[in-house]
Amino acid sequence: MRGYDLAVVGGGTAGIIAAKTAGGLGARVVLVERRRTGGDCLWTGCVPSKSLIAAAHAAQNMRTAGRFGIAPVEPQVDFTAVMSNVRRAIERIEPVDSPAALAEAGAEVITGTAVFIGPDQLRVEGRTSLRFRHALIATGSTPALPPVPGLAEVEPLTSDSVWNLAELPARLAVLGGGPIGCELGQAFARLGAQVTLIEGSDRLVPREEPQAGIALSAALSAEGIRVLTSTTVTRAAQQADGVRLDLLGRDGNVMLDVDRVLVATGRSPRTTGLGLDAAGVRLDAHGYVAVDAKLRTSNRRIYAAGDVTGAPAFAHVAGMQGNIAATNALLAPVRRIDHERIPWVTFTDPEIAHVGLTEGQARHRHGDAVRVRLLRHEHVDRAIVEDDTDGFTHVVLDAKGRMLGATIVAPRAGEMIAELTGLLARGGRLRDLASVVHPYPAWSDGVWNAAVAESSAALQAPVTRRLTGALLRLRRAR
Ligand SMILES: Cc1cc2nc3c(=O)[nH]c(=O)nc-3n(C[C@H](O)[C@H](O)[C@H](O)COP(=O)(O)OP(=O)(O)OC[C@H]3O[C@@H](n4cnc5c(N)ncnc54)[C@H](O)[C@@H]3O)c2cc1C
Numbered sequence: 001m002r003g004y005d006l007a008v009v010g011g012g013t014a015g016i017i018a019a020k021t022a023g024g025l026g027a028r029v030v031l032v033e034r035r036r037t038g039g040d041c042l043w044t045g046c047v048p049s050k051s052l053i054a055a056a057h058a059a060q061n062m063r064t065a066g067r068f069g070i071a072p073v074e075p076q077v078d079f080t081a082v083m084s085n086v087r088r089a090i091e092r093i094e095p096v097d098s099p100a101a102l103a104e105a106g107a108e109v110i111t112g113t114a115v116f117i118g119p120d121q122l123r124v125e126g127r128t129s130l131r132f133r134h135a136l137i138a139t140g141s142t143p144a145l146p147p148v149p150g151l152a153e154v155e156p157l158t159s160d161s162v163w164n165l166a167e168l169p170a171r172l173a174v175l176g177g178g179p180i181g182c183e184l185g186q187a188f189a190r191l192g193a194q195v196t197l198i199e200g201s202d203r204l205v206p207r208e209e210p211q212a213g214i215a216l217s218a219a220l221s222a223e224g225i226r227v228l229t230s231t232t233v234t235r236a237a238q239q240a241d242g243v244r245l246d247l248l249g250r251d252g253n254v255m256l257d258v259d260r261v262l263v264a265t266g267r268s269p270r271t272t273g274l275g276l277d278a279a280g281v282r283l284d285a286h287g288y289v290a291v292d293a294k295l296r297t298s299n300r301r302i303y304a305a306g307d308v309t310g311a312p313a314f315a316h317v318a319g320m321q322g323n324i325a326a327t328n329a330l331l332a333p334v335r336r337i338d339h340e341r342i343p344w345v346t347f348t349d350p351e352i353a354h355v356g357l358t359e360g361q362a363r364h365r366h367g368d369a370v371r372v373r374l375l376r377h378e379h380v381d382r383a384i385v386e387d388d389t390d391g392f393t394h395v396v397l398d399a400k401g402r403m404l405g406a407t408i409v410a411p412r413a414g415e416m417i418a419e420l421t422g423l424l425a426r427g428g429r430l431r432d433l434a435s436v437v438h439p440y441p442a443w444s445d446g447v448w449n450a451a452v453a454e455s456s457a458a459l460q461a462p463v464t465r466r467l468t469g470a471l472l473r474l475r476r477a478r
């Protein structure tokens with residue numbers, strides 16, 4: 001039986017980064033992947049979705065060129081070619097996540113399904129047994145189907161299977177108005193599908209600031225997407241010419257006929273059949289692998305990272321956790337990740353970028369001392385020249401003006417949030433950014449203008465006014 005310093009189960013973002021980190025430290029490391037290295041992000045998640053979004057954006061620009069004085073045209077979308085381009089994007093990124101790249105980084109790769117057979121042993125599909133000093137569970141998550149009668153029988157698409165579509169569904173129902181539903185719903189609509197987006201809660205992207213969900217609803221509706229919030233599907237049935245959904249919403253019971261249904265109502269952790277009992281690894285109340293702040297499971301030899309831990313399901317979180325878990329296991333368990341300083345972006349148009357606390361969370365924790373600096377993008381020159389002024393920069397501050405969180409809604413919000421993420425990490429005040437010169441006319445002016453407004457407000461404070469007034473009177477008297 002072979003022995004390893006670290007055995008990684010799962011070759012997605014968390015597992016790959018952990019294995020490469022361990023290899024870089026000179027450890028004996030093995031990564032076991034049941035199918036293909038790269039995980040959801042590469043094959044069915046971030047990469048294909050952002051490529052599809054880019055194609056959809058190009059199509060939309062053709063429709064909306066009229067506002068710049070260019071004759072708008074309805075694009076001729078070759079869906080097969082769009083999907084081929086999506087696959088090309090995957091192929092171009094794949095080498096970085098490949099077994100060859102892992103081997104070069106010092107990690108051995110075994111293809112097969114791993115099962116724990118003891119607290120320090122793994123078996124790969126009944127053939128190889130491995131003994132480890134430490135292991136990392138990085139098996140990710142899988143799309144969850146809600147318990148709607150008939151839904152499983154209508155061949156619902158998920159983020160796993162949607163990439164195999166051979167043709168664009170003419171009428172598409174998207175169930176779930178979270179990041180996946182909104183990103184893919186908008187992309188399919190822009191590529192020519194008639195999309196109905198069905199969300200159970202009273203607004204889209206309910207984890208975001210309420211204004212962000214409202215702004216996104218307005219933008220999607222303006223493009224012709226039918227957005228149904230406070231609505232659920234109570235039954236699905238296959239018909240001769242498509243799928244019939246029974247909806248229960250604000251208008252009571254209604255029927256919706258579509259060609260396909262895309263389900264995007266959340267994820268479940270991949271823990272089935274992993275042998276976690278044999279390994280002494282406990283799950284939390286929601287079925288995720290329970291970890292402490294240093295990513296240790298209930299078996300001190302075994303760590304977990306990425307979606308399987310119930311951490312915010314983002315590739316950058318999975319990667320950072322993979323890195324932290326590997327060094328904690330191999331060197332000393334000292335590093336932890338602060339989930340409250342993680343930024344994320346929903347890549348709709350407009351993008352919604354967020355970091356830290358929402359206003360509601362901040363008020364819950366810090367009470368009435370919380371303030372908000374809201375800057376609408378009406379006067380951001382970049383937004384004006386691009387004729388896209390509907391967005392805003394919303395920064396949540398404590399009593400001393402230190403940043404607690406931020407949400408940006410804008411075409412480049414995903415780039416703009418980086419600066420505020422840095423500020424949050426430093427525990428800085430928003431007005432500190434006012435003295436940092438920003439390039440003109442960039443989208444980052446939104447953040448800068450918010451900082452300048454915050455700094456100006458500080459100058460207008462009575463105590464500052466009294467001081468500057470006294471100074472000016474003194475100078476006049478001289
Ligand atoms: C449509 C979509 C779009 C997304 N867009 C973004 C985005 O823009 N930005 C972002 O940050 N995040 C995005 N995400 C989320 C991101 O993809 C995930 O958070 C990330 O991939 C999680 O990585 P992971 O390593 O935890 O798990 P995974 O990537 O799921 O990897 C787990 C791996 O473990 C393997 N495995 C499972 N069980 C076993 C076993 N028993 N033995 C061996 N191998 C096993 C699986 O085959 C898989 O390869 C998106 C997700 C989706 C679905």
Ligand SMILES: NC(=O)c1ccc[n+]([C@@H]2O[C@H](COP(=O)([O-])OP(=O)(O)OC[C@H]3O[C@@H](n4cnc5c(N)ncnc54)[C@H](O)[C@@H]3O)[C@@H](O)[C@H]2O)c1
Nearest residue numbers: 146176177178179180181199200264265266313345346347
């Ligand atoms: N840009 C990104 O970073 C990105 C993109 C896509 C996905 N992701 C990650 O993947 C995760 C999963 O995405 P998701 O959108 O599937 O899940 P989600 O949990 O974020 O959103 C699911 C949505 O579906 C709604 N819903 C649940 N059951 C429903 C029902 N029966 N009827 C109607 N609505 C229902 C929920 O209220 C929620 O708004 C995300 O939370 C995110 O972390 C990230």
